[in-house]
Amino acid sequence: MEDHLYMQIVRRLEQDILSGMYGPSDMLPSENTLAARFNVSRVTIRKSLDILKNNGLITAMHGKGYFIKPPQHNRYSFNFDSNTGVDFSHFQKVEIIYPDAETMAALNISADRRVVAFHRVQERAWTPVAYDEKFVPYERGMPTVEIEIKYAEFPELLSARHSPFLLKGSIEIDIAVPPDYVAKALDVPPDKPMLVMRRFLRNRDGVPYGFGRNFLTREFGPVTAESGYSLTHKF
Amino acid sequence: MEDHLYMQIVRRLEQDILSGMYGPSDMLPSENTLAARFNVSRVTIRKSLDILKNNGLITAMHGKGYFIKPPQHNRYSFNFDSNTGVDFSHFQKVEIIYPDAETMAALNISADRRVVAFHRVQERAWTPVAYDEKFVPYERGMPTVEIEIKYAEFPELLSARHSPFLLKGSIEIDIAVPPDYVAKALDVPPDKPMLVMRRFLRNRDGVPYGFGRNFLTREFGPVTAESGYSLTHKF
DNA sequence: AAGTGGTCTAGACCACTTC
DNA sequence: AAGTGGTCTAGACCACTTT
Numbered sequence: 001m002e003d004h005l006y007m008q009i010v011r012r013l014e015q016d017i018l019s020g021m022y023g024p025s026d027m028l029p030s031e032n033t034l035a036a037r038f039n040v041s042r043v044t045i046r047k048s049l050d051i052l053k054n055n056g057l058i059t060a061m062h063g064k065g066y067f068i069k070p071p072q073h074n075r076y077s078f079n080f081d082s083n084t085g086v087d088f089s090h091f092q093k094v095e096i097i098y099p100d101a102e103t104m105a106a107l108n109i110s111a112d113r114r115v116v117a118f119h120r121v122q123e124r125a126w127t128p129v130a131y132d133e134k135f136v137p138y139e140r141g142m143p144t145v146e147i148e149i150k151y152a153e154f155p156e157l158l159s160a161r162h163s164p165f166l167l168k169g170s171i172e173i174d175i176a177v178p179p180d181y182v183a184k185a186l187d188v189p190p191d192k193p194m195l196v197m198r199r200f201l202r203n204r205d206g207v208p209y210g211f212g213r214n215f216l217t218r219e220f221g222p223v224t225a226e227s228g229y230s231l232t233h234k235f
Numbered sequence: 236m237e238d239h240l241y242m243q244i245v246r247r248l249e250q251d252i253l254s255g256m257y258g259p260s261d262m263l264p265s266e267n268t269l270a271a272r273f274n275v276s277r278v279t280i281r282k283s284l285d286i287l288k289n290n291g292l293i294t295a296m297h298g299k300g301y302f303i304k305p306p307q308h309n310r311y312s313f314n315f316d317s318n319t320g321v322d323f324s325h326f327q328k329v330e331i332i333y334p335d336a337e338t339m340a341a342l343n344i345s346a347d348r349r350v351v352a353f354h355r356v357q358e359r360a361w362t363p364v365a366y367d368e369k370f371v372p373y374e375r376g377m378p379t380v381e382i383e384i385k386y387a388e389f390p391e392l393l394s395a396r397h398s399p400f401l402l403k404g405s406i407e408i409d410i411a412v413p414p415d416y417v418a419k420a421l422d423v424p425p426d427k428p429m430l431v432m433r434r435f436l437r438n439r440d441g442v443p444y445g446f447g448r449n450f451l452t453r454e455f456g457p458v459t460a461e462s463g464y465s466l467t468h469k470f
Numbered sequence: 471a472a473g474t475g476g477t478c479t480a481g482a483c484c485a486c487t488t489c
Numbered sequence: 490a491a492g493t494g495g496t497c498t499a500g501a502c503c504a505c506t507t508t
Contacts, residue, residue: 006477031494074314167308172458173408277499
């Protein structure tokens with residue numbers, strides 16, 4: 001338990017709000033009222049209210065007051081670890097190849113430019129549930145493939161060589177027929193569409209740095225995302 | 236342009252960090268140093284640093300200092316509006332029906348309990364690209380279907396009747412064969428799997444309040460999500 | 471001991487809203 | 490004019506890390 005004043009107040013107000021003490025779009029007591037009630041300075045109250053604001057419980061209106069805010073259900077977020085829902089990551093191979101059409105487009109490179117490809121099968125309970133492949137443009141003077149293996153993570157591989165904090169990531173969740181080698185490795189029938197997560201890493205100027213595909217079997221299950229408040233503690 | 240001191244400082248530090256002035260896991264100058272440099276009080280500097288902290292650019296270590304934080308690419312978020320990527324929402328019908336197996340499970344109700352179902356086809360450029368259906372347990376004393384129509388949004392419908400700030404939302408993105416009436420309405424071949432987003436609304440105790448399915452055609456495109464810093468302004 | 475971030479205070483002034 | 494949130498200050502004390 002945190003024993004800081006502002007945290008106590010945050011938890012207290014959280015409880016009050018979630019318990020329905022205030023109706024939707026009701027007003028909270030003013031900063032000065034709250035400061036007096038909790039016997040703290042206005043600065044401390046403001047710190048508490050700031051946290052509630054950031055967590056989406058309330059919004060402040062200048063000159064009016066603080067209002068209860070219904071949870072927003074239009075922004076969803078989910079974790080992607082390339083390890084979530086996976087017991088074991090069976091490394092397949094690293095190779096330097098000419099990219100397929102999709103990889104070419106994703107990395108914005110021409111057909112004669114080769115890429116380093118990392119392949120692995122992801123298992124759960126000794127059953128393959130996903131296939132993950134990552135592509136990085138191959139550059140002369142790159143460390144040998146053997147050395148790359150220990151950087152086989154993505155984007156960690158890139159972080160080691162480029163300014164990591166310049167990178168922006170995005171994911172596209174789609175449905176696609178996997179390449180034959182993926183279907184074979186996952187032991188699923190070919191020509192059957194699968195859930196696929198395409199990952200893109202770009203720098204701030206939009207220049208692609210890496211591209212990855214993650215094919216998920218039925219056993220893997222759906223991709224799940226959540227919305228609503230973020231609370232400082234559970235009830 | 237904001238002319239507040241703390242915002243000027245935030246933008247300035249953002250630029251410095253993103254331009255690569257500090258290496259990864261480098262230290263920022265101390266609060267006192269920054270306060271002196273920008274000629275503001277320590278409180279103001281802390282407010283600026285707090286914002287950078289919340290946006291994921293830095294982390295503070297007690298007794299040590301502030302450190303540049305590489306962007307995290309394991310948490311992704313996306314918008315779901317049931318209107319994004321859609322021009323026009325063609326309302327199909329509202330009906331009170333007995334639920335299918337999936338809806339029964341999602342709403343945790345028995346087979347003899349009826350549900351109110353809302354159907355609509357979502358179009359882009361006069362072409363159907365998605366089918367959206369929502370299910371709510373039917374209760375005696377509910378307003379008539381005609382009245383419900385104006386609440387045909389989801390979860391707004393529920394918000395009006397239940398404590399809205401008690402609701403938690405989640406989405407499952409999956410691949411599924413649509414029901415015949417969906418395939419027909421979207422003019423896609425039956426028995427072909429589609430991208431589907433299942434939406435769940437529960438209260439804080441996990442009790443289901445609403446369930447929805449959103450079938451996306453190939454024309455709709457992938458679901459896209461983003462990771463990385465959240466910046467206070469664009470460069 | 472010196473430096474760092476973390477908490478908290480009392481008070482000033484401003485901008486906005488309501489009466 | 491009174492009340493509200495928003496910005497900013499100077500200063501105190503604490504907890505943690507380094508030297």
